Each structure stands twice: as structure tokens, then as C-alpha cells.
Amino acid sequence: MIIPLSSLKIGMNGIIIRLEFEESIKERFIAMGIIPGKKITYVHESPFGDPMVFKIEDNKIMIRKNEAEKIFVDVTEEILSLEESTPGVYKIFLIKGGLFFRKELENLNIVNGSIINVINNHFGKVSLKVNNKTITFGKGRSKKILVKKLNK
Amino acid sequence: MTFEIAIIGNPNVGKTSIFNIITGSRQYIANWPGVTVEKKVGSFKYKGHHFKLVDLPGIYTLSAQSDDEKVARDYLINESPDAVVVVADSLNLERSMYLLMQILEMNLPAVLAINSIDEAQSKGKIINPSFISKTLNIPVVLTSAKKLIGIDILLESIHKVAEKKSIPVRNFIYTESINSFIEHFSNKLEEYDFLKSYDKRWLALYYLEFGSKNFHYPETLIEDINSQFDINKLKSEFMNWKFSFISSIIKSSVIEKGRSWAMRDILDHVMTHKVLGLLIYVVALYFVFSLTFNIASPLSDLIDIGFNYLGNFFNGKIPIPWLNSLIVDGIIGGVGGVLIFIPQLFVLFFFMGFLEESGYLPRAAFLVDKLVRKFGLSGRSFMSIILGFGCSVPAIMSTKTIANKKERMALILSIPFASCSARLPVYIILISAFFDKNAATILLFVYISSILLVLLSAKILQIFFIKGEEVPFTIELPRFRMPTFRNLALYSWNRGKHFLEKAGGIILIATIFIWLLSYFPNNNDISHSYAAYIGKFFEPITLHLGWNWQTNISLIFGAVAKEVVASSYMTILNVGQEGITYALQDILTQRSALALIFFVLAYIPCFATLSVIRQETNSWKWLFFELFYTLTIAYLIANFVYLIGGIFL
Ligand SMILES: Nc1nc2c(ncn2[C@@H]2O[C@H](COP(=O)(O)OP(=O)(O)OP(=O)(O)O)[C@@H](O)[C@H]2O)c(=O)[nH]1
Numbered sequence: 001m002i003i004p005l006s007s008l009k010i011g012m013n014g015i016i017i018r019l020e021f022e023e024s025i026k027e028r029f030i031a032m033g034i035i036p037g038k039k040i041t042y043v044h045e046s047p048f049g050d051p052m053v054f055k056i057e058d059n060k061i062m063i064r065k066n067e068a069e070k071i072f073v074d075v076t077e078e079i080l081s082l083e084e085s086t087p088g089v090y091k092i093f094l095i096k097g098g099l100f101f102r103k104e105l106e107n108l109n110i111v112n113g114s115i116i117n118v119i120n121n122h123f124g125k126v127s128l129k130v131n132n133k134t135i136t137f138g139k140g141r142s143k144k145i146l147v148k149k150l151n152k
Numbered sequence: 153m154t155f156e157i158a159i160i161g162n163p164n165v166g167k168t169s170i171f172n173i174i175t176g177s178r179q180y181i182a183n184w185p186g187v188t189v190e191k192k193v194g195s196f197k198y199k200g201h202h203f204k205l206v207d208l209p210g211i212y213t214l215s216a217q218s219d220d221e222k223v224a225r226d227y228l229i230n231e232s233p234d235a236v237v238v239v240a241d242s243l244n245l246e247r248s249m250y251l252l253m254q255i256l257e258m259n260l261p262a263v264l265a266i267n268s269i270d271e272a273q274s275k276g277k278i279i280n281p282s283f284i285s286k287t288l289n290i291p292v293v294l295t296s297a298k299k300l301i302g303i304d305i306l307l308e309s310i311h312k313v314a315e316k317k318s319i320p321v322r323n324f325i326y327t328e329s330i331n332s333f334i335e336h337f338s339n340k341l342e343e344y345d346f347l348k349s350y351d352k353r354w355l356a357l358y359y360l361e362f363g364s365k366n367f368h369y370p371e372t373l374i375e376d377i378n379s380q381f382d383i384n385k386l387k388s389e390f391m392n393w394k395f396s397f398i399s400s401i402i403k404s405s406v407i408e409k410g411r412s413w414a415m416r417d418i419l420d421h422v423m424t425h426k427v428l429g430l431l432i433y434v435v436a437l438y439f440v441f442s443l444t445f446n447i448a449s450p451l452s453d454l455i456d457i458g459f460n461y462l463g464n465f466f467n468g469k470i471p472i473p474w475l476n477s478l479i480v481d482g483i484i485g486g487v488g489g490v491l492i493f494i495p496q497l498f499v500l501f502f503f504m505g506f507l508e509e510s511g512y513l514p515r516a517a518f519l520v521d522k523l524v525r526k527f528g529l530s531g532r533s534f535m536s537i538i539l540g541f542g543c544s545v546p547a548i549m550s551t552k553t554i555a556n557k558k559e560r561m562a563l564i565l566s567i568p569f570a571s572c573s574a575r576l577p578v579y580i581i582l583i584s585a586f587f588d589k590n591a592a593t594i595l596l597f598v599y600i601s602s603i604l605l606v607l608l609s610a611k612i613l614q615i616f617f618i619k620g621e622e623v624p625f626t627i628e629l630p631r632f633r634m635p636t637f638r639n640l641a642l643y644s645w646n647r648g649k650h651f652l653e654k655a656g657g658i659i660l661i662a663t664i665f666i667w668l669l670s671y672f673p674n675n676n677d678i679s680h681s682y683a684a685y686i687g688k689f690f691e692p693i694t695l696h697l698g699w700n701w702q703t704n705i706s707l708i709f710g711a712v713a714k715e716v717v718a719s720s721y722m723t724i725l726n727v728g729q730e731g732i733t734y735a736l737q738d739i740l741t742q743r744s745a746l747a748l749i750f751f752v753l754a755y756i757p758c759f760a761t762l763s764v765i766r767q768e769t770n771s772w773k774w775l776f777f778e779l780f781y782t783l784t785i786a787y788l789i790a791n792f793v794y795l796i797g798g799i800f801l
């Protein structure tokens with residue numbers, strides 16, 4: 001699936017496909033290492049979600065959202081936040097947020113890699129099943145949990 | 153004869169570090185992209201030959217955007233050095249090769265130095281230089297400017313290339329259509345006499361990559377070419393050729409074990425953390441200020457004792473009264489009054505050195521970019537503002553890398569509001585005298601206000617400038633590096649040396665001047681001296697702030713260099729470091745001292761700053777504007793603080 005760089009979730013990566021800038025700007029990005037065919041990972045997010053820091057090989061580059069929207073990448077696996085999920089089976093990809101939040105989820109048997117079953121999503125208020133237990137997260141919390149959709 | 157050798161490469165790969173080692177100089181090095189903004193020249197001898205070495209600003213590509221990048225590009229296009237050392241980063245080899253290819257297309261005699269090889273080793277990355285060397289037909293050397301690896305071999309290669317004169321033919325095998333384009337283009341060029349001296353194949357490729365913008369191609373030529381070829385299609389074909397060529401070289405010459413740097417990754421996550429990132433900075437700043445008062449101040453008392461001793465030693469030994477006073481009160485008192493702050497300044501320089509060498513600065517730029525955009529600035533500007541805490545001069549120089557003219561001009565004129573190290577002595581004597589209990593907090597407050605002042609000023613000033621070219625702002629976050637003690641010491645020494653030179657130069661002259669004005673015309677009767685007359689002249693506009701003539705005359709001399717405010721207080725009040733507290737409490741109140749602190753923060757940039765403003769804005773108009781502007785703002789703020797102070801103090 002081809003999406004703009006700006007839609008990547010933290011920790012996610014993709015292969016650079018194309019840059020949609022005018023020639024001189026495009027050439028500059030390429031010279032900085034944003035080369036089609038390379039793998040790029042979203043590694044640091046800023047307080048306002050803009051700008052974003054990406055990693056290519058050993059190099060970290062800060063790009064503003066405006067520009068990230070014009071760089072397109074191919075992502076093999078789709079990662080989304082629980083808030084955006086529709087009913088189905090998911091694997092936990094990443095839990096953002098502090099130590100306490102993670103500890104709390106761990107007690108509910110939710111860690112990276114656990115399989116969950118989303119039952120319904122009511123405007124971000126998500127009910128899901130883990131190990132036959134049903135849990136509900138509010139919008140704020142479900143935003144912080146990134147999941148990967150598993151094939152139906 | 154002398155060989156001319158140029159150093160070129162991506163930003164922050166270690167060009168200046170290598171330059172310093174080879175030439176034995178001490179040019180400015182730091183761990184963020186864009187440190188070198190001007191051409192720097194040095195020299196060295198090797199095997200009996202003289203070499204001139206030119207260090208250039210870093211560039212990613214020959215299509216330069218900002219003024220510093222133009223310096224490097226124009227050098228490559230217009231000069232013909234005997235060898236070009238292309239410095240690459242061993243952990244970002246592929247990207248560095250892109251620029252290298254552009255340089256090889258120009259048919260320049262090149263040497264490739266793959267630097268920071270120590271870091272590649274610690275990551276388990278192995279590079280085979282001989283494969284790259286054979287493929288590109290250039291010498292390739294693995295170097296480390298930190299561990300001093302490969303420098304001898306580099307010199308030997310430079311020497312060989314420079315002496316050879318003829319450039320080895322590099323026949324890259326381009327695609328069919330690119331070849332025929334080059335062929336046609338070069339043939340056409342024959343028709344133009346004034347292009348005879350240029351390399352024809354290069355002009356063809358340069359046109360393919362960058363169009364007609366950066367070079368004076370004749371109109372008729374362009375028309376002909378555009379009618380015969382689909383340039384855009386050829387261009388992307390050329391780019392693709394280059395990518396696959398580069399990655400085939402990398403594939404055959406690099407082995408990666410991919411050992412990870414877990415510790416650095418964790419550190420980086422903390423430093424770029426949404427909340428912690430800036431909090432750490434503020435806490436560190438607070439810590440530095442506490443050190444300033446608690447650790448450094450006792451040291452400076454010691455120095456003060458030394459100067460007192462020196463003063464007492466000379467006092468009375470010189471039979472001519474005025475000369476005795478000049479040496480004891482003027483020179484020893486005045487210059488000493490500045491030198492005693494060396495410990496505090498070194499604490500600050502050490503901290504600044506840590507920010508610059510660790511790689512924190514671009515991370516701060518990342519964290520605040522969105523925020524400072526509201527003030528018409530970018531994260532890059534914020535880096536320059538933080539640099540301003542050290543000294544305004546390099547901070548203003550560093551704005552050269554800002555491509556947006558409007559942002560740059562507003563920033564140049566606002567950076568003097570960033571509280572530079574020279575203002576620290578003045579804060580210290582005032583804060584010690586009036587706010588001893590929460591000294592570090594007050595100082596932190598002053599510094600944070602100073603950032604706000606810069607931001608607001610930049611916002612306001614931007615109405616004066618026409619909109620510059622909008623260019624996307626991106627910046628590379630360099631790898632975290634633990635600053636070595638040696639580098640920090642060198643950094644602090646470089647900054648400290650500048651301070652000492654000032655003390656022996658402009659501050660000494662100012663001090664003698666102050667002494668003259670306070671000694672004459674009534675032989676050492678200060679309250680009836682010229683200094684008093686001048687100071688009293690301004691009292692009508694300063695008395696309501698609680699500043700009498702002693703303060704006024706100190707401020708006037710402080711326009712030369714801000715630390716002079718502190719030293720001239722000592723001369724005029726005729727006291728040293730320990731006496732200054734009581735002497736100040738006699739002539740100022742808490743409220744007026746706070747107003748004074750803010751006045752000193754904002755008023756007139758020192759001579760050195762003014763001259764760099766003149767140079768970078770290239771106009772006298774802005775210099776005079778700056779004088780008037782800072783003075784007005786400072787006076788307004790002082791009045792404001794005095795008013796507010798009336799409520800709280
Ligand atoms: N570990 C390691 N660090 C290095 C080496 N060479 C340079 N550095 C560090 O890399 C950073 C950048 O060095 P500079 O010499 O300022 O780089 P530059 O290429 O001149 O940078 P610009 O002038 O900004 O383009 C500094 O923090 C150096 O200490 C090296 O061989 N190994």
C-alpha cells in the first residue's frame with residue numbers, strides 16, 4: 001500500500017517510492033539521502049506531531065509535515081491506532097505513553113505482540129477481548145496503542 | 153610552488169576536524185550541521201612541498217540554497233584546485249557518494265576520505281576501500297579525526313594526486329540515451345567561444361541535473377537542446393542510473409554486522425522526548441547557574457585577592473600620583489574587575505560546549521520548530537539563539553545557513569537580545585548584591601526572558617522585510633557523541649581566549665578612558681570629575697528608575713563591551729569584588745537593580761556584534777537602526793520591570 005510519509009505511525013517503516021516536489025527541492029531531498037528504494041522509519045515524534053524525525057540507514061533527518069505529505073512510501077504492513085480500528089483481530093505493535101500505562105496494560109495481558117479482538121469502536125471508545133476478558137478503552141488511551149491488522 | 157587543496161563534503165562529516173589536524177589550526181568544530189560557514193585557509197608542508205588547504209562549508213549537493221552553501225559551490229565551479237578531498241561519513245556512505253559523483257562529473261582531481269571509521273568499527277561495519285578506489289579510479293582512505301587514523305595515508309594520496317596533474321579518465325558507462333545527449337551537447341558547445349575553457353561533458357551533465365539556473369548557458373543552446381531531447385525523462389533516467397551505480401558500489405564494498413547502539417538510542421529518545429527534551433535543558437541551565445554562584449564564585453574571590461595584592465603591591469611605589477592611580481585604580485582595578493569572572497565564564501562555556509558537541513542543538517530545533525514558527529522562525533533559528541548565550545558574533549554568523557532571507561534578517565537583528573556570556577559578570581554582581589537568596593532562579597528567569605525577547609523581536613521585525621523565498625526546512629540530527637574532555641577543554645579555551653584578548657585590548661582601553669574621565673579635571677575627586685558630569689547629564693531620564701550618575705557612566709562604557717559595566721562600577725566605586733556588594737547596595741535598590749539587569753540584557757550590542765551585523769546585513773542603515781532599536785526596547789523594558797518590581801519587591 002502506498003501512503004505519504006506523514007501517515008506513518010511512530011515505529012513504522014516503508015520503502016520510499018517517489019517524491020512529489022518541484023525539481024530543485026526534490027534533488028535536495030535526494031542528496032540528503034531520501035532516495036527512492038531506501039527503507040525509511042519514523043523514529044521520533046515532536047510535541048505537536050510536526051515536525052517528524054525519520055531514520056534512513058544510520059541517518060536521522062527531521063522533516064516537517066508539509067513536506068512529509070509529499071514523500072510517498074510503500075508499507076507492507078498497515079499499522080494503525082486502536083482508536084482508528086474497526087472490529088477484527090489485531091496484534092499489538094507498540095504501546096506509547098509512560099511506564100505506568102504500560103505496566104497497567106501488562107497486568108491486563110496486553111504487551112507488544114499480544115493478539116486482541118476488537119469488538120466495537122464507538123467514536124474512539126473501543127471494546128476489545130483479550131484472553132476471553134472484555135476491556136474498554138477511552139479515546140485518549142486507545143490513541144496510544146498501535147496495532148497491526150491480522151488477516152481475517 | 154604551492155599546491156592548492158580543497159576539502160569538501162556533506163555537513164558535519166568532520167571536514168574541519170581533518171583540516172585542523174593537517175594544518176595544526178583550531179577552527180570551530182561542533183556536532184551539528186552548518187558549523188563552518190565561510191572559506192577557511194590554512195597551510196602545511198609535506199615532503200618538501202608547500203600546500204594551501206581550503207576548508208569549505210558542508211553541502212549535500214551542488215544546487216546550493218543558502219549563502220554558506222553557495223560559497224562551497226562557487227569555489228568548486230570557479231577555482232581549479234590541484235586536489236579535492238571529499239570527506240564522507242562512514243556510517244552514511246551512500247549519501248556521501250551522491251556528492252562525490254557530482255564532483256567526479258566535474259572531472260576534479262579527487263581523493264575520498266571515509267571518516268569516523270572509529271564509529272563504523274564500533275558498529276561492526278567493515279568498508280573495503282580498494283574496491284571503491286578501483287571502480288571510481290580515485291584514491292580512497294579510511295580516516296578517523298578522533299582517533300587520528302589514516303591521516304598519513306591521506307596526505308600521501310593528496311600529494312600524489314596533486315603532483316600527477318593529469319586527471320585519470322573516468323569513463324562511467326551511462327545509458328545509450330544519456331551518452332548521445334552528452335555527445336550532442338558537447339558538440340553544440342563548440343560553437344560558443346566563451347565556454348571553451350569549461351569541461352564540456354560536465355556542462356552537459358550539470359544542465360541535466362540542475363537546469364539552466366546555476367550557470368550562464370546561452371539561450372540559443374538551451375532552445376536547441378530542449379527541442380531535441382525530453383529533458384525531464386533523461387534527468388530521471390540519469391538519476392536512476394546514479395542510484396543503482398552507487399548502490400552497486402556500496403553492496404560490493406561494505407559489510408554490515410549491524411551491531412546496535414542501545415545506549416545512544418535510549419539517550420536519543422530521552423533528549424527528543426516531547427516533554428523531557430526541553431525540561432532537561434531548563435534543569436541543566438538551572439544547574440549551571442547554581443554552579444556559577446556556588447562553585448565558581450569562591451574561585452573568583454581568590455582571583456580578586458590576587459589582584460588586590462597586586463594593587464597593594466604597586467600602590468605608593470610610583471612617585472607620580474596620577475600614574476599611580478592610573479595603574480592601581482585604572483588598569484589593575486578595571487581589567488582585574490573583568491578577569492575575576494573567568495571561573496564563571498568557563499562554567500558557562502563548558503556547558504555550551506557540551507550542548508554543541510553532544511548533538512543536542514538540532515534536537516532542540518526539532519522540539520521547538522512548530523512553536524517558533526508562530527514567530528516566523530524555524531527550529532534552525534532557535535539553534536542560533538542558543539548559540540547566542542555564548543556570544544552574539546558566532547551566533548549571527550551561523551544564520552548564514554538560513555535560506556529564507558526574511559527570517560535571517562529578522563534573526564540577525566534580534567540575536568543581540570540573547571543574553572551573551574559578557575553580560576554574565578554584570579548579572580552576577582547585581583544578583584549577588586540584591587537577590588542572593590534565589591540567585592540561580594533569578595538568572596534562569598533572565599535567560600528565559602531573553603529567549604522570549606528574541607522571539608518577539610523577530611516577529612515584529614519581520615514586517616520590515618519582504619517575504620523571502622520559502623524553502624522547506626529540514627535538518628539532519630547528528631549522531632549522539634559523548635564529548636571528550638579534550639574537545640570540551642579546547643572549546644572552552646577558544647572561547648575563554650577570546651575573552652582574555654578582549655580584556656587585554658578593548659576592555660583595557662575602555663578602562664583607561666574611564667579612569668581618565670573619573671580622575672580629571674579635579675585630581676581624583678570623582679564626584680567632580682568628567683565622568684560625574686556626563687553621568688549627571690543623563691540623570692533626568694534615569695533617576696526615576698533609581699539610577700544615579702555612577703550607574704549611567706558605567707552603562708555608557710558598557711556599550712563597548714558589556715562586561716565593562718561591571719569593571720567600571722569597580723573603578724568608579726573604587727572597590728574590588730568583595731566591596732562591590734555594599735557599594736552597590738548604597739546606590740541602588742532591589743527594584744532598580746532588577747530594572748538595570750533587564751536594561752543590560754537588552755541595550756546596545758557590543759562593538760564586535762555591531763560590526764558583524766554591518767557585515768552580514770551589508771548595510772549601515774541596519775546598523776544604525778539596531779542601535780536605536782535596542783536602546784529603545786531596553787529603556788521600555790527597564791521602565792516596565794521597575795513598575796512591576798514595585799508591586800512585588
Ligand atoms: N567519532 C568521531 N567523531 C568525529 C570524527 N571526525 C569528526 N568528528 C566529530 O564530528 C563532529 C563534526 O566535526 P566537524 O569537523 O565540525 O565537521 P564539518 O564537516 O567541518 O562540519 P560542517 O562545518 O558543519 O560542515 C564533531 O563533533 C567532531 O568531533 C571522527 O573521525 N570520529
Ligand SMILES: [Mg+2]
Pocket residue numbers: 167168169180187188208209210
Ligand atoms: Mg566545518
